[in-house]
Amino acid sequence: MELSTIRDAFDHVAKKQKLCSSKTEEIIDQISQEIKKTVADLDSLSYSISPDNYKSILTGLSVRLSEIGVLNHLDVSQKELNAGMSNCLKLLEKYFIPDISKAYRIVDYDMHTVNQIVACHFYQQGLFDLGDCFINEAREPEANTLRSPFLELYQMLEAIRSRNLEPALKWAATNRDRLLQSGSTVEMKLHQLQYMEILQKKDKGDALKYARNFLAPFASLHMAEIQKLMSCLLWAGRLDCSPYVELLSPTHWKELPGELTRQFCSLLGHSTGSPLSVVIEAGAQGLPTLLKLVHVMAARTREWQEMKQMPVPVELGREFQFHSIFVCPVLREQGSEENPPMLMPCGHMLGKESILKLSKNGSRLFKCSYCPLETSVDLCMPLHF
Template sequence: MELRNNKDTFDHVTKKQKLCSSKLNEAMDQTGQEIERALVELQTADANNSHPDHKSLLAELKAKLKDIAHLGQLEGMQKELNVALSKYTKQLEKSFNQDISRAYRNVDFDMHTVDQIIAGHLYRQGLFDIGDCFANEAGVQESAAVKSPFIEMHHILKAIKSLNLDPALKWAAANREQLKQKGSDLELKLLRQQYIEILQKRSRDEALKHARTFLAPFASTHMAEIQKLMACLLWAGKLDSSPYSDLLSPNNWDELSEELTREFCNLLGQPFESPLSMTVAAGVQGLPTLLKLTSVMAGKRQEWLSMKQLPVPVELDREFQFHTVFVCPVSRDQATEENPAMLMPCGHVLCKQSIMKLSKGNTKSFKCPYCPTAVDSVQCKQLYF
């Protein structure tokens, strides 16, 4: 919400600035035109040996200039811009210069697990020396098992960056069955890129030989793709001006690197994004809500620190939602196997424990908290997400 407000305020300042600049430039252009017109009149009169009234011409010019660039109007527009800019600066200071330690709660962490996550993040980023140093100082010896696969992954990515697909193809071939089970066509994409490189930099015959040897096995499942690649043979040497010029885009190499990273991590049982990065990003997004909550509860500091559950939801984007979660609107508890979500006859959903409390342990019917329907607990059905 605060980021949206900052953007709206920025857009307002930008609009004021553009309007002020436009009006000022317009006034300057008109001023220049009137001065040039007055000079032409004076020069024409001198050329014709007439005797113009210079004082009246200058007085007329002064009056026109005053109407064009009314000083009070320009000053008013500049003042409005300054006020808007001042408000925007204060809003930025309020949004970004906050004491975020106010949102801190003393939560017990398994520091060994946290150290493992940090070491894994460093290895994932290719910072192997720093990762080793951290692991040794933190005593995370088991992180060495995580390091080895990421060394291989970064070796492959470095080769792709150098336009060398051999290490990537070797890895894809070694893991062909696992990739196939996951529905991945990474190997075909790598072979396709290699085929295009051969067609562009070597010869048509070599590209055809490569296709017969490596691409033919994919014909039964990717016939349309193979036909497209065969059509490229007709455009050898001028593929950049063909209907298939998109195959030469440098973005294809970046996409290959990203997909290989995704599949590599997938086979390792690791998420594509670093858990540490995702945690920090989610924390940053939820921080404004927590800061606002601490401000509201400023007089109840101790209560805030001892809370087991936040009184308000912290909304996060879909990228941070990894599985379906149901939170009971009555108790604010998250559904679990012991306390599942239950569908009432009226269509509303509560957690089982809330229904038990409302029905006094299944002894009586109760009124739905969200509509006037009378509900019998035996009619409620468990929901499976």
């Protein structure tokens, strides 16, 4: 709705600007014609004619220019254009330059944690010099422990760009057990790429030796993939016209840095995306709703500051949903610390407030809303997602 309003306002200004320009050109043409006509009249006079004739011609020019009303026409069209421009600026300020400080709530932040998040963001983006500078200025020397793991990651990624898999293979071998526990196949993919690199150099002997040493341990989990790789030996030197040409696709190399980063961050206990980036992106999406809420609650500032739960839903994309959400099917309210989901003996769930209302604050048995089973509050257990 806001974008449509702004687009209409700008279209209106564009039309006014074209009209103003067209009107100005028309007036300039009229003035030019009158001046040319006057010059021609003056040239046609002989020098013997009295100066009064010259004065009469020039006076006529002045009268005709006054009749055209140059200043009046330009003033009207320019005022309309200025009014449209002013309206556009007001709309931009209203929708795109709000005072976001109004949506701020007084929160006691742990600055040590905030500093670590910021430093981690810099290191996770590969901005090591900036991260070091921030740590020194924030006086967070213990945050230096965040640097070395991400430095190792970026050294691996830099090597991959040069088609050097050795650092990544070394890291994968060191963390093999943890990668297997998480179901990761990144080590197998690394060995597959290394094997294909060797085979493309038309050295079947080295490729077979590499397979025996490094692919054989994965036979129990990746037999089908290994069989394809072994079949590639028969097509050495002409893999580009073999049934296994897909194994040469550059896509494997393009996707490898992203997958390696995900697995690396997972083992560190970090999310792949920077927490700081996630907070900023989520805040940008939720900010319009918060600003509208603050405007509505302008007379209740204290209530806004003390509010523990938003009175309206703040819609964010699915990429910002990190846990399950429970909404009580009876009261249609989202679960909270004060109103957690409760599991009944029959396996169905209701909000705590619903259970208390149905049981008259625990004074009697109540019937499940989904099945005939009767139960009591004492037999209901809180659930934690």
